[in-house]
Amino acid sequence: MITLLAAAALAAAPAPTPEPQPLVIGETGTLEVLGQRREVSIVLPPDYAKDPEKRWPVVYQLDGDIRQDLMMGVGLLRWNALWGRSEDAILVGIATKDRQRELLPATKDPAEAKRYPTAGESAAFRAWLAGTVKPLIEARYRTDGSAVLIGESAAGHFVVETWELAPQLFTGYAAISPSLQWDFEALSRRPLGTAPRPPLYISLADEGGAMESGMERFLAVLPQSQPYCFSDRRKELHHATTLHGLFPEALQYLMPTEADWLTDYGMVLRCERRGGAG
Template sequence: MRLLLASILSLAVAVPALADPNAYPQPRPLIIGETVTFEAVGAERSVNIVLPPDYAEDPERRWPVVYQLDGAMAQDLMMGTGLMRWGALWGRSQDAIVVGIETKDRQRELLPPTGDEAERKRWPTAGESAAFRAWLADIVKPMIEARYRTDGTAVLVGESAAGHFVVETWAQTPALFTGYAAISPSLQWDHEALSRRPPGTEARPPLYLSLADEGGATETGMLRLLDSLPPAQPYCFSDRRTELHHSNSLHGLLPEALQYLLPTGADWLEEYGFTLRCERRGG
């Protein structure tokens, strides 16, 4: 009993007294950006803007813009902004304004109609990518260009269903953005229809494409798309079928996509392991 009592007393002595929270400097809000709320394509959604840390220092400087699909706070905004800033710190890619576009019903907003009965049954609301694209073109991009100091460079990035939206936008309205990154795009959609429509012979803006371990129709759709690209088309295809999963392809490849679309010309990148892997490229 005495031994037990001694143990309890020793534990009580070991527990530090709670510190007075008022003895420390008071915390302030950590503000990383701005947000605008829209009613668009049948849902209320946010457009989140994260400015470079030194945006206010030089009022004459203008910046490229990265438009990130699935860009809500609860989606990929923080990851995308962090990876972009990390690349800029190393000189791997240019620093940029990040615009995160929130999605609410991804299949509805990011994919076109499908003739695949199984897809229609699983995702009955899918098919309004044209309306979502029109909202980006008519409302979001003009707002960003009117309110912020942009330099005319605007790249669209997305993964999975958002990657399909990127490729579809590049094919249908290429002038909307100056560069496109489709990471593991869902090219199996609608019996691989997007890859079955040749993009034409004219060169479009640069296109970054990647493939992870998806296999199946996603893989055959990607290979067909690559074979259909005209010789003059600038593109980089990063083949990671044996290295990455669909679940981690965005995390692993967004820095490389930005390195391709927002290059800096730095001559030390390969020395530090920032190799731009283009197993196939054109243009």
Template sequence: MSLSLFLLPFFAAAAAASAEPEPSPQPLTIGETVTLEVLGAERSVNIILPPDYAKDPEKRWPVVYQLDGAMAQDLMMGVGLLRWNALWGRSADAIIVGIETKDRQRELLPATQDPAERQRYPTAGESAAFRAWIANTAKPMIEARYRHDGTAFLVGESAAGHFVVETWLQDPDLFTGYAAISPSLQWDFEALSRRPLGDQQRPPLYLSLADEGGTTESGMERLLAALPQNQPFCFSDRRKDLRHATALHGLLPEALQYLLPTKADWLDEYGMVLRCDRQGGDGG
């Protein structure tokens, strides 16, 4: 038998393999989006459902509202960390709703009496209108369309963290729990931390501080000192561990662990510790 005849079956198999069609890429769908308008700007409200949402049509879910939640903002990080937490049992799974911001200082901060801040951020000051839109438009839309369990949590960082604390102070019943990571409490001469709290018990509040220092730090200390003894809160002090730029992705898993706890008893073994350097209410 000649060498060419011997190799013929191999060439035929290779030709047949090369003739097979290439696999066709398919769209990867991770959620849904709705475009709404507020403060004169259209914005996306992005909804990511738990992986088994469709498997059990009777099951209802918590909802986590993430500020700065556009695809080009923090949405994908928030979804990834929420899913990673749920995979380990660190926190319960949930529907995540990412709310896009367009002009963060305008939408997330109240008016300021600080001339320097007013000059740097001339559009700032409409957080009340943005909050009313969330309360009256965005949140009711989510509750009407998706199977929620009646609990809702608001999370945000920096200016969005200030919005979280302001909402917790002014309209506490809007959400079941709150997480403010490195909130910008220096805003308006630390005015938010100077507001009287009274004895009203509000929903659980997760707070954290990174390396911000200065009036951000003094505003946080004032707020912590004013919290009533019966107020459930967790303060994670990361001034020596984290920078402002690393606080959100460093602490969102911990914030979710506080707001959406599970009965998992193996978390400490894997270093998934809920670090409350100061705490109150049931934890205090």
């Protein structure tokens, strides 16, 4: 009887609970720019270690701290790759601290200058990306030479400004709801010339006002030979939802695959205006 009771007690005892293990998705390093230390996080494709000869494209995500948009970017990039919507890639999340200081040039608008007194050092931030961040990534990881820069709002303005002033830094650009109202819409007033530039994905949500007029002016001067995709979401998306909604589509345009099933699943690339062969 005692033996039976002991056996019953053992059978009813719960199985040992496994000890939780860390879930590691990437690595991070701390660099300094404009007198501030910030994190640069790197998330590799799941198959990165399987083929030591394979090289990968890189997506540089602005506002890419773990407290900002890093996890969203990683998830959407992986989801795109899972469906074959865009190529898989190394994702580099670049933290921002004072966004107007780092991502915008100086402004002549007194109201903007008063509201954002530290703004105006985008050129220094771009030089840091070009001279420190990109060389570090290319030296440490197996990159294939393709590099996409993606940002939204003030970071979208930085993307367009970089595409205009230093187009050779990246092979593709995605500016989601860029703040083209900045400095009396100055970015949309610069002559672009006819020199070829990398493909540009650009979009607008329901922001209206000077953001919208700046966008219309910018689109009006884009050469038809320039590869670009303008996604017009003024009736569907808000400024707060545009990055989440269009990050996958931007990658679909800039890092396309040969998948022929995407339309069947609603993964449609919408370009209300389009130029070049991109």
